[in-house]
Amino acid sequence: MPDQRKKFRRKIRSLSIFNRIFLIIFPVMLVTLGIIELIMRWLELTEISYNFFLIFLIPVSFALIISYLTAKFTAQEISNPIKQFIESAKEIARGNFDHKVSVQSSDEIIQLSRIFNYMTLELKRIYQININEIIREKIKTEAILRNxxxxxxxxxxxxxxxxxxxxxxxxxxxxxxxxxxxxxxxxxxxxxxxxxxxxxxxxxxxxxxxxxxxxxxxxxxxxxxxxxxxxxxxxxxxxxxxxxxxITKEKEVDKLKTELVHVVAHELRSPLTSIAGFSEILKDPELPPVTKKEYIDIIRYESGRLAELINKFLDISRIESGQTSLTKIPVDIVTVISNVLAVNSHLAIMKHIHVVTDFVDSPPLVLVDPDLIGQVALNLFSNAVKYSPESSVITISINNIKNSVVVQVRDTGYGISKENQSRLFQKFFRAKDDKNVKDVEGTGLGLAFVKEIIQQHDGRLNVESDLGKGSLFSFSLPHYIPEKPIESSETVPLKIKSSHFETG
Structure with missing residues (x-):
């Protein structure tokens, strides 16, 4: 084996004198078999490598570049529309339902964009419906709260x-x-x-x-x-x-109810006490006939006063509840007032009061219940006499003002304070601003009765007064407009022709 290596080195030196070589040596089964020698000139190796590069590496590289560009383009084709969808979704979430998705891509992406835009339009429609409904409910609620x-x-x-x-x-x-x-x-x-x-x-x-x-x-x-x-x-x-x-009125009503109970109890107690007391005295068999007659007269007077109080109270209650039936006929109001003054003139004569009348000629007819309106006139006249000093003047006038006939009763008596005028027509209320009024008998029901009667006739009641300067009570009644000409027999005949009379 060492000899082969030496021999191989000599061979390499001889070849390398003329050319650069590329040498590869590797053993075969290590020591037992030998070695394999691969010797190639460098020029040939370079040529082979170049050919390999031209044949294999360049196409592969080009293919890789093409693949990369294709993948990138494809990714952009998919990712860009997705980004647009995301941005559009954000705009819609902010309430911009007019925003549209506009993409240039594959048929599937374009179809998706159309569906997305349709969904946006539907959301806008539903949102608008909800907003309009909310606005309507808000307006309705505010209107209810306002009114x-x-x-x-x-x-x-x-x-x-x-x-x-x-x-x-x-x-x-x-x-x-x-x-x-x-x-x-x-x-x-x-x-x-x-x-x-x-x-x-x-x-x-x-x-x-x-x-x-x-x-x-x-x-x-x-x-x-x-x-x-x-x-x-x-x-x-x-x-x-x-x-x-x-609840101001409710509190006032509660207070009035309490006062009413006290007043009624007081008004009933006074005559009942007198009746009970004098009835007990009459049991004495030794009572002189003259004294006995005097006590009987007192009992009769107190009984009458008690009956009058109860009847007036019941009359007002019936009128308030609508249980009183009114018999309305066309009448000349001058006739009604004149009759009342003629029958009750003695009230003024007893106090030497001078009564002046000022009636308009031929006033329009009014549709009234003459008996009830007569009681109204009597109440106002008797109050004027009752709360005026002796030898004073009372003026009663009838005028035609616009579409109404106005009756006025003016006295020069004690007058009523502004504070008490608002309560003047309440049941059992009596204004006692002047010390002279405290000694005047009364139930406090007359003006309450007057108020209810005038209201039942669609009229108006008014009072003007100053302490120490007298009072002016007036009521107005609407003109009667007949559907057919009125026959003379349908009106109350005039019993008193004079429009002026004096007493005292």
């Missing part, structure tokens, strides 16, 4: 004003646009404790509270019943709704 008779305030969990309706604006003299987002306690300090209690309460609890306000445009105080409840979302407080209801 509801109660006041409504909605505040956030932080007591910021979110909404209030027209009633609140009127009561508190504020505008929603000026207080929106402002603190509730700043503009409505009366509601501070109500909202605080509501926040601390359970979810379904409703807190109630009564508050008093004094509006700038209303001299009288207003009593409000406030109700507050929570608006929750997933156990989180998002708002508080406060409803305010005007």
């Amino acid at each position: 509801i008779a109660d006041g409504v305030i909605v505040v956030s969990a932080l007591d910021e004003i979110l909404l209030l309706n027209d009633v609140i604006e009127d009561w508190f003299n504020v505008k929603e646009k000026d207080v929106h987002g402002c603190s509730l306690t700043f503009f409505f300090p009366e509601l501070k404790f109500l909202t605080a209690k509501t926040k601390e309460s359970a979810a379904n609890d409703i807190f109630k509270e009564e508050i008093e306000i004094h509006p700038e445009n209303n001299p009288s105080k207003i009593i409000l019943a406030a109700h507050a409840s929570k608006v929750m979302d997933n156990f989180e407080l998002i708002a508080i709704v406060i409803v305010l209801r005007n």
